[in-house]
Each structure stands twice: as C-alpha cells, then as structure tokens.
Amino acid sequence: MSTTLPTAHDDALLALRHRLDGTLALAGEPGYELATPWNVAVPMTPRAVVAAAGPDDVVETVRAANELGLRVAVQRTGHGAVATDGDDVVLVHTGRLDGVHVDPATRIARIGAGAVWQQVLDAAAPHGLAPLVGSAPHVGVAGFLTGGGIGPLVRTFGLSSDTVRAFDVVTGDGRLLHVTPDEHAELFWGLRGGKGTLGIVCAVELDLLPVAEIVGGALYFDGADAAAVLHAWRTWAPALPEHANTSVALLQLPPLPGVPPVLAGRLTVAVRFASVEDAGTCEALLAPMRAVATPILDAVGPIPHAAIGAVHADPVDPLPGHEDSSLLRELPAEAVDALLALAGPAVRSPQAVVELRLLGGALARPAAHTSAFCHRGAAFTLSVIGVLAPEIAAIVPGHAAEVVAALDPWSTGGRLPNFTATADPALLARCYDESTLAWLGTLAERHDPAGVLKVGQVVRG
Ligand SMILES: Cc1cc2nc3c(=O)[nH]c(=O)nc-3n(C[C@H](O)[C@H](O)[C@H](O)COP(=O)(O)OP(=O)(O)OC[C@H]3O[C@@H](n4cnc5c(N)ncnc54)[C@H](O)[C@@H]3O)c2cc1C
Incomplete structure (x- = not known):
C-alpha cells in the first residue's frame, strides 16, 4: 500500500530523529541504504529507515508510528x-543490536x-558449544x-525456535516486554513461527548444544547421474537414523568466486549430509550413496560445527532471488x-537450486x-530457487510454480514461514493450521490495535 504522508507528519517524523540514540534516514540520506535487502530483487522503499541503537529506539519508533498513523x-x-x-512505512533496521x-x-x-548466526557460532565454539542454526x-x-x-x-535436535528461552520484544502498542513460557506466554507461543506478526524482537535467549564437531558436507555428482542419485536418495534418506541429516539439490551454479570450478556452469547434484556421530559410522551410512555414481567432488568429512555453513554452501553475497516452495508427505518414484x-x-x-530436505x-x-510453528509432520521440504538474471528473469517464477505444481500430488498443502517471504494472505495461511492462524490474528489485534505492524509477512485476522 502506498499512501501520501500529510506534510504535518514530515516534521513529526523528523522530530523522532532527535528522540533516538540511533539514526533516522529519509530517502537520499546516509543510512537509507540499509533498506536495500540481501535479496536485491525485492523493492524496499520505505518512508524512513531507523537504525535502532537499542530497544528504546524501537519503542520510540513504534510509539511515534501509533501517534502519526x-x-x-x-x-x-x-x-x-x-x-x-x-x-507510511518506517523500516527498523536491527543491525546495531x-x-x-x-x-x-x-x-x-x-x-x-x-x-x-555466524557471530553466534563463533562466540559459542570456543566453549565447545553450538546454536541450532539454519x-x-x-x-x-x-x-x-x-x-x-x-x-x-533438524532431525537430530529439532526445530531451532524450540531452543529459545526468552525474547525481549516491542509490541505494536509500543511496550517492551520480556517474554518467556511463563511471562506473556501467548507472545512466547506466537513469536516462534509467527514471524513479525506479534512484535519486533530486540533480543533472544536460547539454549546452546554441546556440539564442537560434526561430520558434514556434500557429495557432488554430475547432472547426467541425476536420475540414479535422486532415486537412490529417496529410499536411502528416510531409512537414516536420527543422528544423520540429509538433503539433495539439483544445482546450476554460476562461475563465481567461491564456487569450485568443477561445479560451475553445469548441472550437478549435491547430496548434503550432517551428523553428530563419529566419522566411521557416517562413512558406513554414506557408502551406498557414494556407490550410486562417481562423485565429481567428495566434500564430506569431519568439520568444526562453526563451519556448518559448508554443508549447503549457500551464496553469501546479495543477489536477485526468487523462491517457491512446498512441503511433501512422501517421495515416491513418480x-x-x-x-x-x-x-x-x-x-x-x-x-x-531445486532442493529436497529430509525432515522427521x-x-x-x-x-x-507449543508454538505457532505448524507442519511438524511433513516428510520433506521442496524449494525451488532461481536467480533473476536479465536473460531468464521472465521465466524463473513461472517455471518454479510448474515444479511445485508437478509435486502437488504428494504435497501436504502446507508451507514453512521461513520459505514463504510474502505478504499474500493466501500463501501465509498455508503456513499454519486453522486454529493457529485464528489465534495469531486475535493476538495481533490485542497487542497492536492500531495495526502499526500490519506490513510485510504478518498474519492478521
Ligand atoms: C540462502 C538462504 C538460506 C536459508 N536457509 C534457511 C534454512 O536453512 N532454514 C530456515 O528455516 N530458513 C532458511 N532461510 C530463510 C531465512 O531463515 C528467512 O529468510 C529469515 O527471515 C531470514 O532472516 P533475516 O533477519 O536474515 O531476514 P530479513 O529479510 O531481514 O527478515 C525477514 C523477516 O523476518 C522477520 N523478522 C526479522 N527480524 C525480526 C525481528 N527483529 N523481530 C520480528 N521479526 C523479524 C520479519 O517478518 C522480516 O520481514 C534461508 C534463506 C536464504 C536466503
């Protein structure tokens, strides 16, 4: 929604700048560039960007928004x-918190x-500890x-938000609350799964795991072996014990720094693996997949847990991305x-990237x-990720929708909030069951009666 801000509000908005420890930038001013997202395909042109220096800045911003509409x-x-x-949108950037x-x-x-997360990984690792990261x-x-x-x-330790003990959050009515299973329990429930629906989180307390090392990485195969690898994976993966985690991805990686030359500019298949068991146990588990075809790159072995990003080797630099996804209940040969x-x-x-992750x-x-996260019973995630380069930008979204639709016969109908970056209420509804959706909407009205947080990926009644 784009509205024209009354001129009287300009002065009030600029007055907010003087109430902040951090900064407030209008378009063209230094600091406004913080609005530019990692996914540079998404247009972000808010009225102002607040770089919050502390929770009080978030409180001030939300209160000012309540006053100014x-x-x-x-x-x-x-x-x-x-x-x-x-x-009429002010974007709070949390980078300084x-x-x-x-x-x-x-x-x-x-x-x-x-x-x-890498900051948390690096702070926890010297103590032999680890956060449950993505x-x-x-x-x-x-x-x-x-x-x-x-x-x-995820199969070994569960959902990451289940490790959370407390949040500090600013609600839409401008209150800074400490939220735990016992204090403001309905917010503790809804913040875990509800994205930004119930407030702006300023801090989190969570449990760390005593994990210093894992066996992790990926076996990469030539694209020509895709059928053999995927058909083997679909029977091998669900039989793995809980200490072992895996995903499989059809990759078409560009020849960029950081991409091993052997994987660049061609179709490859990655069988990712991560386990907290010893190398010998993992070798035995992986043997059937290593035997399906000859890997063009075998990059599975013991690594420090803090290097867990190597398992998926996701891109680090900003790019124009498009993603579609669903959840599957089974993965038959068809x-x-x-x-x-x-x-x-x-x-x-x-x-x-066309990726299947084993859940369970x-x-x-x-x-x-309990929390607002639903769909714990799904067996696999399906993600289809494209880069909106000029020569293919027009066809990526349609093709992604075709891939997701082709697997609809085996879909649960659900989606995960983290793989549903949209404001579309119909798509967001698929992230939740009916009662969760209704309760999130009710809580949002209760804690944000003026609808100040009603923007972006939020659920409202
Ligand atoms: C390459 C890549 C790999 C990914 N891998 C995984 C994965 O393995 N598992 C997984 O679960 N997800 C994964 N995701 C999805 C990712 O977790 C979500 O996109 C998440 O929202 C990113 O958080 P952010 O703060 O970095 O993003 P932002 O774009 O800054 O925030 C996204 C949304 O999160 C919410 N949000 C952010 N900050 C706050 C806050 N302080 N308080 C309340 N709400 C807030 C808001 O709804 C906001 O619009 C991946 C995404 C990418 C691009």
Missing part, C-alpha cells in the same frame, strides 16, 4: 525481504536481534527464529520422475512448549 516494518539482512513501498553473550556454565546465549549462517537470528528455523541438524522432467538433465531448467526425527516430536 504510520506502520513499522523490521529488517536485518533482507534474506527474507518482503516488498515495502509504503510512504548485535551483542552476543555466551554463558558456558548454563549453556545459554543472550543474543541481540541484529546478530547473524543452512546459511549469514541470515539474521531473529528473522530465522520467528519463522521456526529448520537447519542441517514424484522424483516429475521433478526430473522439469529440472533434470534432459531439460534446461532456469533454476539455480526430532522435528516430528512435540516440543516442550
């Missing part, structure tokens, strides 16, 4: 950016909402956790054939505290 969006990295073009404190005695970390260590802590968080060790028909070696798929294990079990 503005809305407030939040961003750290922009990995999950949702288009924001409102002249990036303190990380690890208490080795209690194995608890207190983390500013603006930290990215595939890309450069995404923001709060954005990831408010979406639930599915990582390379589903693999359907995938290969649109993204295998016989066709020229425009997608950079600890994820499928109920957590100690």
